[in-house]
Amino acid sequence: MSGLCRDRVVVVTGAGRGIGRAHALAFADEGARVVVNDIGVALDGSATGEGPAARVVAEIEELGGKAVTSTDDVTDFAGARNLIDTALRHFGRLDVLVNNAGFVRDRMLVNLNEDEWDAVIRVHLKGHFAPLRHAAGYWRAEAKAGRARAARVVNTSSGAGLLGSVGQANYSAAKAGITGLTVVAAAELGRYGVTVNAIAPSARTRMTEEVFAGDMAKPDSGFDAMAPENVSPLVVWLGSAESAGVTGRVFEVEGGKVSVAQAWRHGPAVDKGARWEPGELGPVVTGLLAEAGEPEPVYGQDAKR
Template structure:
């Protein structure tokens, strides 16, 4: 009960799946939780936390709405006097091959998944900046939710891949921008059994009758709780892959070896140069589903 005692945590998309598991895990660690989702799901999880002896309030709304995202941050402050941790988890999928992708499917996923991370981050960041400028101590955390699809690519998920890759990129930039205010920003790329992943992990959807259930969403939450704790203060700008009992650090784009001609290249010169560079470069990770 003491690992996150006294910390105030907002978890978005916490009405089911990973978000619900995170909210319950933070509450079990002693945190006070603001449970966000659309409809009545948020209140159901908040009631579950209270029934177990924890502290939680619900806030129903669309995190991709700029004004509501601000209200969500204020809800934490009004309920508990502060905000220490923002866990951005809300998201959805609308899977489609590129040649069949509709504008509506593109817009919906980018709005909910990417803007739904950016809007709460923006308003939480402003709150912590104001606290820091007022001379108050700030030891805050943002934990975003990317995906292996966003890191490696995934066939049939172009819109989702774009959103999740954007989340990973936003994470590393926000980590640099917010360090001066006492805020760390990290992301996870989880693999777990949820309603959203039922098609992706169709072969792994059934929990084993006995033994360790590697696809349970509760396996992801301990890392999220640790990243939200005071103990993680020295870790920022990183993306962690987590699945079952496995945790790893994902590394992003790196500057590769360069060949500098010292002048503008001619197109006919570049064939051997590009082939040599590719031969020396590490092989890219395969796209999921390729």
């Protein structure tokens, strides 16, 4: 390979399987030293006693790469600190943080209970914040000491976070929160040489295997559009020094297609210059909506999705 990330130190959370595993292997293939983090849980977050992170480390080492295992819980603030410290202890530095860990507990909103809401918000949203907080503290200290890094953060949102997804209110809310965290972190951490971006991937994983079960390789090309490995090249590029200047963005990735998501932005407006009366606003809102056009449908709302 090109050695795009040669000697860079990368932490990947949720790297024991699926997209996270693909990221870890792809970074190692480009010369990075990788901290493979995975606590080893089932699809719904329940304990399994498995050790998928160690298996990925073994794969990397068999291919001649360098990696270490972390089984820290990224939703635990102290555990997240230890995860970042693992990179510093073993490799002496940290250049890239890829936040990927997560699970689902899908329910229609009227059936969603408090524990299912809290668990998904915790693993996705807090599980992004906690490692990012400790990595940012390290990079700020390095910058103040005159050792600014070409540091990179890649967060993992979802189409559900951009457009919503029926039956996934908790997951959609968490993934939408990650996009908000991404743009704020990009604005705050740029002064320390840190870029922060997010991806919204579509790929076949434990969380999506039923959805994408029929999307296999095209017979004529052998290209499996839903393979998780398709997502990783962009993540590796975003984690490289070459991506300087790209920050605060969300990229959708599916198969061979990469696109930039268009975030919320100021749209059509009417300014009265004074307080509105409630009865005045019907035609005003109607006019604004007509000018703005229709929003994208929520996933699962349109039968074609």
